[in-house]
Each structure stands twice: as C-alpha cells, then as structure tokens.
Amino acid sequence: xxxxxxxxxxxxxxxxxxxxxxxxxxxxxxxxxxxxxxxxxxxxxxxxxxxxxxxxxxxxxxxxxxxxxxxxxxxxxxxxxxxxxxxxxxxxxxxxxxxxxxxxxxxxxxxxxxxxxxxxxxxxxxxxxxxxxxxxxxxxxxxxxxxxxxxxxxxxxxxxxxxxxxxxxxxxxxxxxxxxxxxxxxxxxxxxxxxxxxxxxxxxxxxxxxxxxxxxxxxxxxxxxxxxxxxxxxxxxxxxxxxxxxxxxxxxxxxxxxxxxxxxxxxxxxxxxxxxxxxxxxxxxxxxxxxxxxxxxxxxxxxxxxxxxxxxxxxxxxxxxxxxxxxxxxxxxxxxxxxxxxxxxxxxxxxxxxxxxxxxxxxxxxxxxxxxxxxxxxxxxxxxxxxxxxxxxxxxxxxxxxxxxxxxxxxxxxxxxxxxxxx
Ligand code: GDP
Ligand code: IMO
Ligand code: MG
Numbered sequence: 001x002x003x004x005x006x007x008x009x010x011x012x013x014x015x016x017x018x019x020x021x022x023x024x025x026x027x028x029x030x031x032x033x034x035x036x037x038x039x040x041x042x043x044x045x046x047x048x049x050x051x052x053x054x055x056x057x058x059x060x061x062x063x064x065x066x067x068x069x070x071x072x073x074x075x076x077x078x079x080x081x082x083x084x085x086x087x088x089x090x091x092x093x094x095x096x097x098x099x100x101x102x103x104x105x106x107x108x109x110x111x112x113x114x115x116x117x118x119x120x121x122x123x124x125x126x127x128x129x130x131x132x133x134x135x136x137x138x139x140x141x142x143x144x145x146x147x148x149x150x151x152x153x154x155x156x157x158x159x160x161x162x163x164x165x166x167x168x169x170x171x172x173x174x175x176x177x178x179x180x181x182x183x184x185x186x187x188x189x190x191x192x193x194x195x196x197x198x199x200x201x202x203x204x205x206x207x208x209x210x211x212x213x214x215x216x217x218x219x220x221x222x223x224x225x226x227x228x229x230x231x232x233x234x235x236x237x238x239x240x241x242x243x244x245x246x247x248x249x250x251x252x253x254x255x256x257x258x259x260x261x262x263x264x265x266x267x268x269x270x271x272x273x274x275x276x277x278x279x280x281x282x283x284x285x286x287x288x289x290x291x292x293x294x295x296x297x298x299x300x301x302x303x304x305x306x307x308x309x310x311x312x313x314x315x316x317x318x319x320x321x322x323x324x325x326x327x328x329x330x331x332x333x334x335x336x337x338x339x340x341x342x343x344x345x346x347x348x349x350x351x352x353x354x355x356x357x358x359x360x361x362x363x364x365x366x367x368x369x370x371x372x373x374x375x376x377x378x379x380x381x382x383x384x385x386x387x388x389x390x391x392x393x394x395x396x397x398x399x400x401x402x403x404x405x406x407x408x409x410x411x412x413x414x415x416x417x418x419x420x421x422x423x
Contacts, residue, residue, distance in 0.1 A: 071250020127273025204252025236275025
C-alpha cells in the first residue's frame with residue numbers, strides 16, 4: 001500500500017494546495033484525481049504566490065512526477081496558461097508533468113452550456129465557476145466526451161465538430177448568451193498543441209507499476225467533500241466524486257492500495273457559491289473572518305461566505321472519507337477574536353442531532369454553539385506546537401475531543417514553512 005490521499009473536508013479552499021506542496025517531498029508521484037480548472041490551489045513559497053488549477057501541487061518539488069489523472073477534466077486553454085506561468089518561474093517541470101489518455105476535454109461550448117444553464121436557473125443557480133465542469137462530466141457519463149487520447153486520432157476534428165454542433169443545438173434551448181466561438185476555437189486548438197506535447201500515459205498502468213516498485217504516491221483532491229456529487233449538499237455541488245472513493249476511479253487503483261487519508265479543515269468554515277451552510281455568519285465576526293482570512297476565491301475572485309467550524313458536518317466527512325489524519329489550516333486567522341465558536345450539534349425542528357439531514361435546505365437548522373475564549377496573540381507562522389498560546393492549544397484540544405481524532409498538522413500561515421507537524 002503506497003497511496004496517500006489529501007482532500008478537503010468542507011466546501012473547498014481548505015488549503016489543500018499548501019499542504020500537498022509541503023508533504024510532496026515525501027512522495028515520488030503527486031496526482032490530481034478529479035475536478036478541473038474549477039479548482040484554485042494556492043502555494044506560497046519564499047514570498048512568491050502561485051495558483052494552480054489543473055496541475056498538481058507537487059510541481060514545485062524537484063524530481064517529483066506530477067500526473068493529471070483520468071478523473072480530471074482538462075481545459076487546454078487554462079492548462080496552457082498554467083504551463084506558461086510555470087515556465088516563467090524558471091523551474092524545470094515539463095518532463096515531470098504527465099497526463100492520462102483517459103482524462104476528458106473541456107470544449108469552449110461546454111463553458112457556454114455552463115453559463116447558459118446557470119443563467120436559466122435564476123435564484124436557484126449553483127454559483128458554478130463557469131469553467132464547463134458540469135457539462136463536461138455530463139458528456140463523460142453520457143458517453144459523448146472527447147478524451148486526451150483522442151487528440152492524436154485522424155477522426156479527432158470530426159469528433160470535435162460533432163460534439164460542438166450537439167452543444168450548439170442544446171444552447172438554442174436556453175435564453176441566448178453571448179460568445180465568440182470562432183475566436184475561442186482558434187485559441188482552443190492552439191492550446192491543444194501544448195497539451196499534445198505533454199507525455200500522455202495510461203495512468204492506471206503507470207501508477208500500479210509504481211506501486212509495485214514500492215514508490216510513494218500522493219493523490220490530491222480538489223473541491224471539498226461537501227461538494228461531492230453524491231454526498232455533498234446536492235444540487236449545490238460539483239460534478240465529480242471529491243471523496244476518497246474518487247481516487248480509485250480517478251486514477252485506476254484498487255481501494256486496498258490506499259493507506260492514509262489526510263483530511264483538511266479550516267479552523268473555521270467557508271463556502272463560495274450557492275447552497276446551504278448551517279454555521280454561516282452574517283455579522284461582524286463573519287466579515288472579520290473574511291477580511292483576516294482574505295477569503296476570496298482563487299479561481300473566480302468571488303468573496304467566500306464565512307462561518308464557524310461545524311462539527312456534525314466534519315464528522316460526516318471524516319466518516320465518508322475514512323480519514324486517518326486531520327490537518328487544521330488557518331488557525332492564525334482566529335488570533336484576534338474575543339471569542340471563538342464551534343458548532344457542536346444541529347437543532348432541527350426541536351430535535352438535537354449530530355447527523356446531517358437528507359436535505360440541508362428542507363428544514364430550519366439551528367446550530368448549537370460552544371464558545372471559547374479567544375487567545376489574542378499573534379502566532380502566525382508558528383511551526384512548533386509548544387509556542388502556541390495556551391488558549392489556542394485548548395481550542396485544538398477541544399476540536400480533537402469533539403471529532404474523536406488527533407489533529408496531526410496545524411497550519412499557521414500561507415507560507416510553505418508555516419506548519420506545525422505533531423508526532
Ligand atoms: P485550496 O483550494 O484548498 O488549495 O485552497 P485555496 O488556495 O483556494 O485557499 C486557501 C487560501 O488560504 C490560500 O490563499 C492560501 O494561501 C491560504 N492559506 C493556506 N493555509 C493558510 C494558513 O494556515 N493561514 C493563512 N492565513 N492562510 C492560509
Ligand atoms: P478548490 O479545489 C471552492 C463550487 C462553486 C459552486 C460549485 C459548483 O479550490 O477547493 P462548478 O464550477 O464545479 O460547477 O461549481 O462548487 N466550487 C468550489 N468551491 N473551491 C473549489 O475548488 C471549488 N470548485 C467548485 O463555487 O458553488
Ligand atoms: Mg481553492
């Protein structure tokens with residue numbers, strides 16, 4: 001067994017990129033297994049900030065192979081922009097960036113369909129990143145999609161045109177939206193050449209061979225468990241399995257090959273886009289979390305909704321993922337609060353529970369909070385548990401008790417080195 005998984009336990013943006021970048025040094029291969037350019041994973045290394053959308057967050061570690069797995073959907077335009085940005089940093093990476101033949105392609109018309117579908121939903125809109133994710137996964141499951149391995153086929157252009165025309169017909173069912181297909185197509189085909197030049201692999205063989213050779217592999221999740229297509233706050237979710245099970249289908253490995261599942265939660269909670277969020281704050285504390293935490297989407301720049309950490313929600317995602325190690329990020333953001341709260345249970349129509357109901361929007365959920373005294377000490381950047389103020393240590397201890405699991409890593413700043421590793 002040599003595959004460890006890092007994934008988000010909330011609604012995304014938990015700090016996955018930072019933690020993957022930190023831990024990647026212990027692995028030979030880092031792989032993305034689902035999602036696409038709806039993800040925005042931020043890394044901060046020696047004062048320089050990088051945002052990755054499709055490329056795995058192990059890319060800054062010299063000598064490590066990074067794989068875009070079959071479960072990922074790729075927009076050649078975003079990918080070639082990312083490649084261009086990385087090239088400018090001067091790191092050597094092209095020979096270490098591999099892509100699965102079975103990963104699906106996002107067409108310009110997938111993005112238009114996303115936009116038209118969202119516009120037609122009015123107030124019920126998901127708040128999609130509009131990167132074409134939903135329509136591309138629909139074509140995948142509908143058995144119409146185009147894959148990386150198709151690019152080299154003589155019939156590729158014909159297949160592209162057929163799918164594009166299907167999309168254009170579908171678009172006519174929606175109120176019109178504006179787009180310039182000719183210009184976008186020209187760009188898309190140009191960027192396809194960049195993708196063509198990457199080494200395409202049969203990811204399932206590559207990874208299983210690496211496992212047999214005893215190599216250590218890290219699977220990097222995108223989005224968060226509460227955005228999972230099956231177990232998230234449906235329909236306000238993304239279109240892939242963001243949970244541990246997605247690693248098996250998204251890379252082609254068997255469940256027993258998975259060793260540790262490293263689940264990440266912020267020390268509070270955020271969500272971007274629509275959908276239920278039981279512990280959301282609409283007061284000064286919510287605004288303060290957003291301001292200090294600089295809670296703006298790494299992909300869309302939209303402000304993230306903020307609230308206190310939610311124990312029933314976390315217990316649920318610990319369960320469905322089989323988490324073996326917990327990471328708490330952004331503890332430093334709570335440095336200057338009078339009090340820090342934790343949602344410990346839900347009150348649903350007079351009944352207290354710590355289980356999530358079938359539909360979080362159907363009933364009125366009132367979270368029950370436990371309040372803790374704030375520590376009022378600047379400990380940003382700390383990488384030793386012993387230097388944390390006693391009240392911050394207590395807060396971590398309380399979370400451990402409520403979650404019934406030890407917290408192994410605590411992140412105290414965006415920088416790679418601002419991380420406490422506990423034995
Ligand atoms: P991801 O999508 O899970 O990789 O997370 P994002 O990159 O979208 O959002 C996390 C944001 O928090 C980024 O701006 C990170 O630089 C930042 N960040 C990560 N860990 C910490 C931390 O411990 N403290 C602070 N203050 N910021 C952090
Ligand atoms: P990372 O990997 C936070 C949200 C969108 C929207 C819903 C569906 O950076 O954590 P989609 O574009 O998939 O159709 O959007 O999911 N969403 C994310 N929220 N972080 C992400 O990725 C997200 N990717 C999608 O805001 O509510
Ligand atoms: Mg993000």
